[in-house]
Amino acid sequence: MLFAAVLGVVLVLYGLSALWWLFEVVVLSRGWRRDSEFEWGLEDVQIRILTVDAEQVVQGTVDTVPDAIDDVRVIAEKPMQIDGATVHVVPDSFECAATNKGRALEWASRTLSCEREYVCYLDEDTLVTEFTGVPDADIVQFTERPVYTGSWLAYCCEVFRVGYQFEQFGFHRLRYPLYAWGGGVAIRSSLEDQLGWDVETITEDTNFVWRAARKYDVTFRVVDTRFRNQAPPSLKAMFRQRRRWISGSLRDDGILPLSYRPLYFTRVFAWACSPAIPIALLVSPFMPGTVALPSVLDPLSILLGVVLVVYICCGLWAYRMRPLLWPVFMLATPIAVVLHAVGAAWGVLSPVDEFEVTEKVTPTTLESVHPSLENGDIAAHNGTERLLGDRESRSDEADIEQPLVQK
Numbered sequence: 001m002l003f004a005a006v007l008g009v010v011l012v013l014y015g016l017s018a019l020w021w022l023f024e025v026v027v028l029s030r031g032w033r034r035d036s037e038f039e040w041g042l043e044d045v046q047i048r049i050l051t052v053d054a055e056q057v058v059q060g061t062v063d064t065v066p067d068a069i070d071d072v073r074v075i076a077e078k079p080m081q082i083d084g085a086t087v088h089v090v091p092d093s094f095e096c097a098a099t100n101k102g103r104a105l106e107w108a109s110r111t112l113s114c115e116r117e118y119v120c121y122l123d124e125d126t127l128v129t130e131f132t133g134v135p136d137a138d139i140v141q142f143t144e145r146p147v148y149t150g151s152w153l154a155y156c157c158e159v160f161r162v163g164y165q166f167e168q169f170g171f172h173r174l175r176y177p178l179y180a181w182g183g184g185v186a187i188r189s190s191l192e193d194q195l196g197w198d199v200e201t202i203t204e205d206t207n208f209v210w211r212a213a214r215k216y217d218v219t220f221r222v223v224d225t226r227f228r229n230q231a232p233p234s235l236k237a238m239f240r241q242r243r244r245w246i247s248g249s250l251r252d253d254g255i256l257p258l259s260y261r262p263l264y265f266t267r268v269f270a271w272a273c274s275p276a277i278p279i280a281l282l283v284s285p286f287m288p289g290t291v292a293l294p295s296v297l298d299p300l301s302i303l304l305g306v307v308l309v310v311y312i313c314c315g316l317w318a319y320r321m322r323p324l325l326w327p328v329f330m331l332a333t334p335i336a337v338v339l340h341a342v343g344a345a346w347g348v349l350s351p352v353d354e355f356e357v358t359e360k361v362t363p364t365t366l367e368s369v370h371p372s373l374e375n376g377d378i379a380a381h382n383g384t385e386r387l388l389g390d391r392e393s394r395s396d397e398a399d400i401e402q403p404l405v406q407k
Contacts, residue, residue, distance in 0.1 A: 004297060007276055007279070007280055007283075007297065008296070008297055008300075010273045010276040011276060011277065011280060011297065011300050011301060011304060012300075013266055013269055013270055013273070014270040014273065014274060014276065014277065014304055015300065015303075015304060016266055016270075017266050017267050017270035017271075018270075018304060018307045020263065020266075020267070021164070021167050021307075023170075024167040024169075024170035024171075025166050025167055025169070025170065027170070028169075028170025028171075028173045028174070029166075029167075029169035029170040031172060031173055032169040032170070032172060032222060034224060037133070038132065038133025038134055038135055039133075039134070039135060039136035040117050040118065040133055040134040040135075040136065041068070041133050041134075042066055042068035042069045042131070042132070042133060043068060043069075043070075043116075044116050044117040044118060044134065045069055045071075045116055045117070045118045045119075045120050045134060045186065046069075046071040046072075046073065046114045046116040046118070046119050046120065046189070047065055047069055047071065047072040047073065047085075047120050047122060048073045048074075048075055048108060048112075048119055048120070048121050048122070049061055049062065049072070049073070049074045049075065049085070049121075049122045049123070049124060049126075050075050050101055050104055050105065050121065050122075050123065050124065051074065051075070051076050051077075051124035052076065052077045052078065052357060053076060053077060053078040053080065054124050054125075054360055055080040055081070055082065056362040056363065056364070057124050057125050057360045057361075057362055057363070058074055058076075058080070058082055058085075058124050059082055059083065059363070059379070060125075060127065060362070060363035060366075060378050060379065061122060061123075061124060061125060061126050061127060061128070062074070062082055062083070062084045062085045063083075063084065063363075063378060063379050063380075064127045064128040064129070064378070065084070065128055066128065066131055066132075071116060072084060072085040072086065073085065073086050073087075073088060073108070073112060074086070074087045074088065075088050075090065075104050075105075075107070075108045076088070076089055076090070077089070077090055077104070088108065088111070088112065090103065090104045090107045090108075091107075094107050096198045097198050097199060097200050098197055098198050098199055098200060098201070098204075099200060099355065100202070100354070100355035101204055101355055102197050102198075102199065102200070102201060102204045102355075105121075105197040105204055106196060106197040106198045109192055109193070109196055109197055110196075114189045116189060117134075117188065117189060118134050118140070118186040118187065118188060118189060119186070119187050119189050119192055120134075120184075120185070120186040120187075121182055121183075121184075121185050121186075121187070121205075122183060122184060122227075123182065123183035123184075123229060124360060125183075125229050125230040125360045126183045126184055126227050126228070126229050127147075127227065127228035127229070127378070128227055129225060129226060129227055129228060130225040130226065131225060131227075134186050134223075135221045135223065136219075137172075137188075137219040137220060137221035138187070138188045138191050138212070138216075138218040138219045138220070139177075139180070139185065139186070139187055139188070139191070139209060139212065139218060139219070139220045139221075140185065140186040140187075140220075140221050140222075140223060141168060141171070141177075141180055141181060141184070141185050141220070141221070141222045141223070142181075142184035142185065142186070142222075142223050142225045142227050143165070143168070143181075143184070143222065143223070143224050143225055143226050143227070143318075144162065144165075144181055144183060144184060144226065144227055144228075144229050145162060145226040145227070145228055145229075145318060145319060146158040146162070146228070146229050146230060146231035147228050147229070147230060147231060147366065147370075148231060148369060148370070149230050149231050149232070149233040149361045149365065149366065149369065150233045150234070150361065150365070150369055151231070151232065151233055151234050151235060151238075153235055153335065153336075153339060154231050154232045154233070154234065154235055154237070154238045154339075155231045156329060156332050156335070156336045157231075157238060157336045157339050157340045158231040158232075158315075159312065159315040159316060159319060159321075159329060159336070160311055160312050160315055160333065160336040160337065160340055161315070161340060162314075162315040162318050162319070163310075163311040163312055163313065163314035163315025163316070163317075163318065164311045164314070164315075166314045166318070168222050169222055169224075171220055171222060172219075172220050172221055172222065174220075175213055176209075176210055176213045176214075176256055176257070176260055177209055177213070177220050178264065178267070179205075179206045179209075179249065180205040180206050180208070180209045181205060182204060182205030183227065183229050184225070184227040184229075185205060187208075191212060191216070191218065194216075195208065195211060195212055195215065195216075199211070201248055201251065201252055202244055202247065202248040202251070202352070202353065202354065202355045203244070203245060203248030203249055203251075203252060206248070206249060206252065207248070207252045207255070210252065210255040210256060211255060214255055214257075226318065230360055230361060230366075232358055232359070233359055233360075233361055234359070235339060237358055237359045238339070238343060239342050239343040239346060240343065240356055240358070241343060241358045242340070242342070242343025242344050242346070242347065243343040243344075243346045243347040243350075243351075243352055244347070244352055244355065244356055245343075245344075245347070246268060246271070246272070246343070246344045246346075246347030246348060246351075247347040247351035247352045247353070249264075249268070250268065250347070250348070250351060251351065251353070253265075268344070268348065269348075271340075271341060271344045272341055272344040272345040272347075272348045273341070273345070274308075274337050274338075274340070274341045275337060275338040275341050277301060277304045277305055277308060277337065278305070278334040278337060278338065280297060280300075280301035280304075281301050281302065281305050281334075308333050308334075308337055309330055309333055311333075312329055312330055312333045312336065313326070313330070315329075316329055363378040363379065366378065
């Protein structure tokens with residue numbers, strides 16, 4: 001009975017989180033629109049790419065920046081040679097409250113001049129696609145679509161995560177967007193100048209957005225461009241990545257007003273405990289039907305199981321995956337849910353307070369694991385040209401990212 005009670009509490013909390021997700025996607029996202037024309041063009045954007053010393057990875061990212069953007073900066077910890085960009089090395093003597101990536105961001109904010117309206121930050125592995133302009137907002141979030149890098153299970157978890165992130169389309173109606181992805185975010189340069197990055201955190205992107213929302217009446221927009229970034233190359237790397245995300249968010253939650261904290265903690269708890277849903281689906285048929293709670297547990301677990309399938313289906317739609325592959329990913333959903341939650345649970349039980357860079361693979365490795373790519377395809381991409389084998393018909397896009405067959 002105790003086990004059933006605990007399981008019931010977990011499922012109820014996850015159910016509340018799922019209801020909020022549905023509210024965001026169905027109701028709050030109604031104000032979102034796909035911009036066909038942007039108020040600001042690419043000539044109004046300065047690109048900044050943060051890295052430690054991943055020269056080959058960064059070169060692949062720079063190669064995908066549209067030609068119309070002629071101001072590309074790489075902020076690195078060590079000297080490197082990058083074609084098409086100016087490299088700036090953060091001096092060892094620079095000191096501030098921020099550490100690691102935040103320290104580099106703060107140095108760049110203080111040191112580099114920006115005469116453009118926006119500073120667009122990319123991760124070292126961000127491959128730019130469909131970037132034609134920026135809507136008029138203080139913070140503009142570009143969506144992501146992680147590509148397969150060698151671990152099928154990690155890739156499946158990313159499809160699940162991208163599906164869940166459909167809630168971002170409702171964030172423009174929230175005073176505090178619940179998170180941000182720093183691998184593709186444009187910030188009005190005047191806002192960055194006023195706010196800066198000089199705080200101690202390991203989730204700089206979300207921390208910046210929350211601080212901006214608390215101090216200023218900022219506007220937030222989402223552009224559905226699906227920039228390509230890398231799925232973690234291994235489960236170990238994915239667990240550590242998720243652990244850092246959850247640890248940093250929990251550490252920074254004091255920025256949020258009290259009205260947001262119950263919602264945020266419920267979401268964190270639901271993420272860490274989401275394996276309870278497949279567990280409930282397995283054990284509920286064996287529980288005594290005469291006990292009230294288990295009798296409710298069965299339909300509730302089935303309903304939440306359907307919600308998980310909705311998440312993965314949203315991810316499959318975002319990936320434009322071929323319908324033939326949908327059943328494979330839906331059958332793998334329970335595994336993806338459990339693995340996706342491992343890092344979150346790890347972060348709740350044992351938070352980390354140091355930034356750890358997620359392992360990245362080189363463009364050569366990406367080309368080797370994607371059957372449709374030849375050596376040099378990524379480097380040959382020239383802004384508006386096809387990236388990673390994209391076809392004129394978006395319905396065929398998924399052909400390039402099938403992890404089931406390798407060269």
